[in-house]
Amino acid sequence: MITILGVLAPAEHAMAQANDALAYETVEPSRIKLGESATLRVTSFGHLKDVALPSVPGLVFEKMGRSQGLEFANGTAIPASFVLIRITPQFAGVFSIPGLTPTSPATELEVVNGDEPNAYTGRSQRPAQLPVASTSLPKGVQLQAGGAAFLHLAAPARAIYVGESVPVEIELGLRPGIVTSVNGLPTLNGSDFTLSNLSKQPARREQAFEGSIFVVLTWHSTLAAVKPGDYSLSAETPIAVKIGALSEADRAFASILTRPFLQIMYSGIAPKDITIGSSLSELKVLPLPTEGQPRNFSGAVGDFQVLSDIFPATVMAGDPLTLRLHIRGVGNFDRVDSTMFDHLDHWKTYPAKSSFTPSDAVGYRGEKVFEQPLIAARAGEQLIPGLEFNYFNPGTRRYERAQTAPIKVMIAASLASGSLNALSGGQSPIGAPTTGSTEGLRPDHPRPQNSVSDLRPLYFRVPFLGIPTTLALILAGSWFAMRPSAARATSKATERVLARLDAAARAGDSSSFFEIARKTLLQTFAARWQMPADQITFAELKARLGIMGEDVDRLFALADEAMYSDYQPGDTDFQRWLRLIRGQLSGDGE
Amino acid sequence: MLIAGLALWAGQAFAQPSKPPYSVDGLYNLANSYARSGKPGLAVLSYERAALLAPDDPDINANLAYVRASAHVSVKPRNRFVRLAEAASPTSAAWLGVLGIALVGIGLVARWVAPRFLWIPGGGILLGVALIALTASNAMLLWPRMREAVVLIDQTPARVSPASMGDTAFVLREAESVTMTAEHEEFILIRTDGGLSGWVARSNLGAVVPQVAGER
Numbered sequence: 001m002i003t004i005l006g007v008l009a010p011a012e013h014a015m016a017q018a019n020d021a022l023a024y025e026t027v028e029p030s031r032i033k034l035g036e037s038a039t040l041r042v043t044s045f046g047h048l049k050d051v052a053l054p055s056v057p058g059l060v061f062e063k064m065g066r067s068q069g070l071e072f073a074n075g076t077a078i079p080a081s082f083v084l085i086r087i088t089p090q091f092a093g094v095f096s097i098p099g100l101t102p103t104s105p106a107t108e109l110e111v112v113n114g115d116e117p118n119a120y121t122g123r124s125q126r127p128a129q130l131p132v133a134s135t136s137l138p139k140g141v142q143l144q145a146g147g148a149a150f151l152h153l154a155a156p157a158r159a160i161y162v163g164e165s166v167p168v169e170i171e172l173g174l175r176p177g178i179v180t181s182v183n184g185l186p187t188l189n190g191s192d193f194t195l196s197n198l199s200k201q202p203a204r205r206e207q208a209f210e211g212s213i214f215v216v217l218t219w220h221s222t223l224a225a226v227k228p229g230d231y232s233l234s235a236e237t238p239i240a241v242k243i244g245a246l247s248e249a250d251r252a253f254a255s256i257l258t259r260p261f262l263q264i265m266y267s268g269i270a271p272k273d274i275t276i277g278s279s280l281s282e283l284k285v286l287p288l289p290t291e292g293q294p295r296n297f298s299g300a301v302g303d304f305q306v307l308s309d310i311f312p313a314t315v316m317a318g319d320p321l322t323l324r325l326h327i328r329g330v331g332n333f334d335r336v337d338s339t340m341f342d343h344l345d346h347w348k349t350y351p352a353k354s355s356f357t358p359s360d361a362v363g364y365r366g367e368k369v370f371e372q373p374l375i376a377a378r379a380g381e382q383l384i385p386g387l388e389f390n391y392f393n394p395g396t397r398r399y400e401r402a403q404t405a406p407i408k409v410m411i412a413a414s415l416a417s418g419s420l421n422a423l424s425g426g427q428s429p430i431g432a433p434t435t436g437s438t439e440g441l442r443p444d445h446p447r448p449q450n451s452v453s454d455l456r457p458l459y460f461r462v463p464f465l466g467i468p469t470t471l472a473l474i475l476a477g478s479w480f481a482m483r484p485s486a487a488r489a490t491s492k493a494t495e496r497v498l499a500r501l502d503a504a505a506r507a508g509d510s511s512s513f514f515e516i517a518r519k520t521l522l523q524t525f526a527a528r529w530q531m532p533a534d535q536i537t538f539a540e541l542k543a544r545l546g547i548m549g550e551d552v553d554r555l556f557a558l559a560d561e562a563m564y565s566d567y568q569p570g571d572t573d574f575q576r577w578l579r580l581i582r583g584q585l586s587g588d589g590e
Numbered sequence: 591m592l593i594a595g596l597a598l599w600a601g602q603a604f605a606q607p608s609k610p611p612y613s614v615d616g617l618y619n620l621a622n623s624y625a626r627s628g629k630p631g632l633a634v635l636s637y638e639r640a641a642l643l644a645p646d647d648p649d650i651n652a653n654l655a656y657v658r659a660s661a662h663v664s665v666k667p668r669n670r671f672v673r674l675a676e677a678a679s680p681t682s683a684a685w686l687g688v689l690g691i692a693l694v695g696i697g698l699v700a701r702w703v704a705p706r707f708l709w710i711p712g713g714g715i716l717l718g719v720a721l722i723a724l725t726a727s728n729a730m731l732l733w734p735r736m737r738e739a740v741v742l743i744d745q746t747p748a749r750v751s752p753a754s755m756g757d758t759a760f761v762l763r764e765a766e767s768v769t770m771t772a773e774h775e776e777f778i779l780i781r782t783d784g785g786l787s788g789w790v791a792r793s794n795l796g797a798v799v800p801q802v803a804g805e806r
Contacts, residue, residue, distance in 0.1 A: 318744040318764075350754045373754070375743075440656045441626070442649045444619040451611030455642050455799045457680030459687065459729050460736065468688045475695025482702045 023101040027087065031110040034092050038109055039064070042083040042100050051083050051100040057146075057178065057242060059095055059109070062086040091242070093177020096212065106211070137209050138171075144276040145241045147212070148178040151186065151278040153235040159284040160225060163301040164394045165332035167364055168223045170198070170235055170278075173207075173214040183238040183273060186219060192231060192285075194334075196222045196363055222362045224332050228287040236277035288392055292399050298338070300391035302331010308387055308404035316412045317379045325370040325387050325404065333368050338389060340372040346382065348375040379413035494585045501581060505574035513574065514559035517581050521552060524585055551580055614644040622653065630661040630765040631742035635796040638740060638767070642732070642798065644679055661765040664783075683728035690721025734769065739780065739795040741766045746795075748788025752777035759788040770797065 023044040032038050040061070042051055053061040064084040089095065089111040097107045137143070141152045154169040170186045185198045203218040225231070288301070307326040315321045327336055333356050340352040350373040358366035376382055384407045393400050458464045497520050504513040522533040529536070529544065541549035555577060621636030637654035644650060658664075678686065697714035744764035749756035752774040762768065768780040768790075777789040 316745060318746070320747065353755060440660075441622055441653050444622050445615035445649065451613035451616065452643065453611055455612055455639055456736065457642070457729065457732055458684035459680070459725065460733075464684065468691050471688060471691050472695065475692070475699065478699050479695065479702075482699050 023104045025097070025100060025104050025107050027097065027107045027109050030108060031112065032089070034089060034111055034113055038087045040085040040087050040097065040107070042085070042104070044081050044083075044101065045079070046081075051085075053085065054098055054100060056095055056097055058090050058093060058111075059097070060088040060090065062088070091177075094213065095177065135207065135209060140279045142279065143210075145179070145239070145274055148175045148241050149173060149239055149276050150209075150214075151235060151237055151276050153186075153233060153278040153281055155223065155233050155281040155283055159286050161286050161301055161392065161394050162225055162228050162288055163299055163332055163335050163392075165196075165222045165224045165302065165334075165364055167362060168195075168221055170219040170221065172202075172217045172219075172237055172239075173209065174217070174239070175212060176215055177242075179239055179241050181240045182217070183240055186235045186237040188223075189234045189236060189277070190231065192226055192229070193233070194224045194226065199361070220362050222332075222364045224334075225283075225285040228285045231283045231285060232280040233283050234278050234280050236275050238273060238275045240273050242272075289397075289399075294390040294399055294401065296388070297390045297392075297399065299335045300331065300337070300389070301335060301394060302329055302333075302391060303393050303395060304329035304331060304336070304389065304391050304402060306387070306389045306402040306404050308407065310384065310407055310409055314410050314412065315376065317376050320373045320375050321409065323372045323374055323384060323407075325372075325389070326367055327370075327389060327402075328367040330365045331391070333363065333366060336368050336391075338370045338387065340370055340387065341374075341385075344374065344384070346377050347384075348377060350374070376409075376411040379411045382409050382411050383407070384409060497585065498578070498582060501578060505578065510562040511559075513577070514555065514562045517577065518556050518559040521555070521581065521584055528587075545584075548580070548584070552584065555580065612639060612643065614640050614647065614650075617643070618647070618650055618653075621650075621657075625653065625657050630657050630663075631740055631744075632796065633657045634661070634663075634765040634767070635740040635742070635798065638735075638738070638798045642680065642735070646679070658765060661763065663763055663765045663767075678724065678728060680728060680732060683725045686721045687725030690718040690723075690725065693718030693721065736799050737770045738798045739768055739770050739778070740798065741768065741790075741794060742796050743794045746790055748780065748786070748790050749777075750788065752779075752789040754791070756789065760786055762790065768795070770795070 023042060023046075025040060025042050027038050027040050029038055053063065062085065064086050066081065066083045068079070068081050083100075087097070087109060089109070092111045092113050095109045095111065097109060099105050099107075137150060138152050138154075141150050143150050150171075150173045152171040152173075154171070156166045156168070160166050172182065172186065174182070188195050198219045198221055203220075205216050205218070207214055207216050305328050307328070309324050309326075311322045311324065323340065325338055325340065327333075327338070338352070338354075341347075341349050343349065352370045352372035354368060354370045356363070356366055356368045358364075360366070374384070386404045386406045388404075389402045391400060391402070392398070454461065497516065500516055501513055501520075504510075504516060522536060525531075525536055525541075525544075526533040529540075531540075538549070538553045541552050543549070545552060558577075617636045617640035621633045621640060624630075624633035624636060634654065634657055637650055637657065640650045641647070641654065693714045695718075697711035697718060700711035700714070701708060741762045741764055746762040746764075747758040748760050748762055750759045751757075762780075762782070766782070768782050770778050771781055771787070772779040773792070774789070776792050778792050778795060779787060780790050780795070781787045
């Protein structure tokens, strides 16, 4: 007897109408390519009236016929009846076909894509599959998405403290072939807890639950509560499953389609995004006790040990060294904090930085190191005090204090301070004043008198720059105002001439007076009329000057008389002629 | 306008009574005390400040050179032009510049007023230009020193970034003079005489010319 061990699956199936007590089913071949068909043969050793076609998502069943025959078992021929059903798959996967009779177990059909090994390879050539031990689902876990998946959150059963970090496990079970994808990592419901980062590569294994093979993904993480209270924890994760969307009548119609392509097109199978959740887990979160809480407690919860060291061991004054605080143990390292030293006498301190190295995959166990740079201000043997670290131990339920031992460090003197100290003849450490003058240094100056409030030179100060700027503007304005012009030059020459004429008139020197007057007027008219002086005639004078031209001509004649006949005009005449000349020189006579 | 400018300058000069006064002798004596106390950085800083006010003081220059030599800090020698240009104190040079401007301006104006005596205003113009050139030289040579600082702590690290945990690019000796080129929060970007640049904590440096609060 050829028997196929199947895995029970809670798929839909109709109860067989046969009243036969012994029947079984076989699927040949049990592994086919997508696009091919397999044959399901129901063998009954009694009268098998009819069997109802099963309903399995992804498979199309078609009755091929029934027959009678003999089945050989242990060399004995036993009359049997057969029902043949063609099975055509719509997609690849492993399908569990329920028994079609009350006594027949389920059978399995594997459908592969075309690029996988030859589907017609006989089962004898395939490696024997180890039987999978079927177990029950964990307590409280329910199958969802039509039995295709489950989610289980393994949370601690005991009460935990605020800030305490506890390991948790999240298991996601998926039936391959039905669940097509996991669309996100599991998340916790509620904002009162923190979950450490989940890996995108969870642990993976195959396990049978209640007769069906599941791919189980497991995430290990740590959970911490942010405030006390009673909570119901659950997790959820989005997945995509293939669900049949056709009615019974539509499925029956699809089953009679002969072309697999048409069957696929009319299958009504579509992936659907859903979110599955775990069952609720009750969790009690206790507040940290206030009694006995240290003043400088920073909130660390766990079980820790501390250690400190320095690097390098010896330095010179002014050189930096690093003080390291190691905190090892188990617990919530996110709440492990240390400000190290805010202030240290004779040391210059800098802000500390921290780094964490986990010892496990979830960061529940590990070592956190704080590093703080320090610079010694003076040479000599220095003592760095021990560091104190307070934490709450949920195991002992009390606050505990861990302290590091003080560290001695030798600070060597720097070269510069050593040179000056050697010159001064003293061996005092840096910073200690010494008496007496330092050889090579010139002595102090007497009591200072004048002082300034700003070391910047005057010419770099904006207020002072106003002085030279103002001065330059004044001088520039003066220069423009005093700049010689043609009119000014002319008036000066005129003044000089008039002064000479006046002097000649006062002296009674008529020849000089009239000569100078004639010469000056001729030059003036020549320049004014743009013509040579010797071409200025009486007609020209009369034409240009009118009546005044006659006076000017008379003056020219008097010049000749004065030169040759010693003509002596009176004072009144001199003044009259001076007025005429002045008028002509200034241009008022025209 | 001249009077207004003078009044403004006087007001600014006397308007900051809270600022500590600097005097040549006071800074010199302070530097001596730092030097005797074994603090070459602070000593050099005070000597530099005193030298700003009295660049030709032999005591200041001698002690400055001595302390630098003791701290094994080198300094670039000054050439003759630098020594000549820095012979006058900045204050004297500033007023000489004003005098030079006045001489040039008066000389230009006097040419028109007394054209017969052109040699007098001409000489005044030349002298004025010389005084202005002296002032300008003095200012040009002192300008870089406005951005100078002295390292106050030995083995001060100069970092590649303005962060206390930044990598150390090189180390500065105490009393070394550097030039400040930029600043970022509590760090200052400095450049050494050798051309190296790095970020140094502000507290490790002493600016030769303290900046006015409003200018930071």
